[in-house]
Amino acid sequence: MFHIYSTSEQASQALASYFAEAAKEAVQTQGRFTVALTGGSSPKQLYQILANSPYRDSIPWNKTFVFWGDERSVPFNDSRNNAKMTFEALLNHVPVPKDQIYPMSGEIPADESARQYEGILQKHFAGQPPQFDLILLGLGENGHTASLFPYTPVLEEKERWVKEVYLTDQQMYRITLTAPFINQAKKIAFILFGSSKAQVLYDVVKGKYQPDFLPAQLIKPSSGKLHWFIDEAAAHLVK
Numbered sequence: 001m002f003h004i005y006s007t008s009e010q011a012s013q014a015l016a017s018y019f020a021e022a023a024k025e026a027v028q029t030q031g032r033f034t035v036a037l038t039g040g041s042s043p044k045q046l047y048q049i050l051a052n053s054p055y056r057d058s059i060p061w062n063k064t065f066v067f068w069g070d071e072r073s074v075p076f077n078d079s080r081n082n083a084k085m086t087f088e089a090l091l092n093h094v095p096v097p098k099d100q101i102y103p104m105s106g107e108i109p110a111d112e113s114a115r116q117y118e119g120i121l122q123k124h125f126a127g128q129p130p131q132f133d134l135i136l137l138g139l140g141e142n143g144h145t146a147s148l149f150p151y152t153p154v155l156e157e158k159e160r161w162v163k164e165v166y167l168t169d170q171q172m173y174r175i176t177l178t179a180p181f182i183n184q185a186k187k188i189a190f191i192l193f194g195s196s197k198a199q200v201l202y203d204v205v206k207g208k209y210q211p212d213f214l215p216a217q218l219i220k221p222s223s224g225k226l227h228w229f230i231d232e233a234a235a236h237l238v239k
């Protein structure tokens with residue numbers, strides 16, 4: 001479902017409200033809210049909105065468990081680290097217990113980090129279906145989402161929940177939730193803005209299915225809901 005707004009600010013406000021509703025609903029039904037955050041520039045406004053009232057005061061942060069959809073394999077203090085950005089924009093300002101926040105480690109080799117993260121998730125979901133209540137995702141101009149990049153082996157992964165991927169052009173490992181695992185989520189919300197995303201958004205949702213080339217096409221929740229929070233500039237080809 002598309003949620004299209006004139007400005008990125010309005011779209012971020014709408015997603016903040018959706019986030020808050022998802023959190024309250026999850027806590028009411030299961031006693032906790034499990035969310036995966038995204039990196040990139042698009043969610044920063046959302047995080048800043050969530051860090052301030054009314055959301056800072058109304059979301060059940062003390063029952064919220066925070067994970068990430070992907071991470072660059074760089075130390076936490078590196079400016080490219082997704083968790084660092086999220087702490088600065090959101091997590092340092094809201095009362096989520098620190099032991100309920102699970103950054104992917106960039107301090108150990110990426111393959112170990114991916115296995116470690118899978119272990120953390122298995123423990124978190126022990127005895128329950130491994131379903132995030134909400135996963136936030138961005139969309140890159142080349143069709144990637146999380147760290148599911150075109151023509152990378154991780155796109156073929158069917159068993160693992162979390163996997164490392166080496167990106168030759170960036171000369172960097174990244175760690176990512178895999179598409180089959182993301183697709184278990186109850187709610188998935190993409191956030192993207194600007195005319196530079198219009199063509200890729202069109203290609204992903206209306207174009208030919210070619211997920212090796214456009215990995216975001218792999219995101220199809222098996223029983224959950226898929227939402228797109230976008231501005232007019234990004235939406236103009238899909239409307």
Ligand SMILES: O=C(O)[C@H](O)[C@@H](O)[C@H](O)[C@H](O)COP(=O)(O)O
Pocket residue numbers: 038039040041042043069070071072082137138139140144145146147
């Ligand atoms: O770590 C990251 O960068 C992301 O998880 C990545 O998948 C991002 O969401 C897209 O690249 C879109 O990024 P923008 O929002 O900056 O366009």
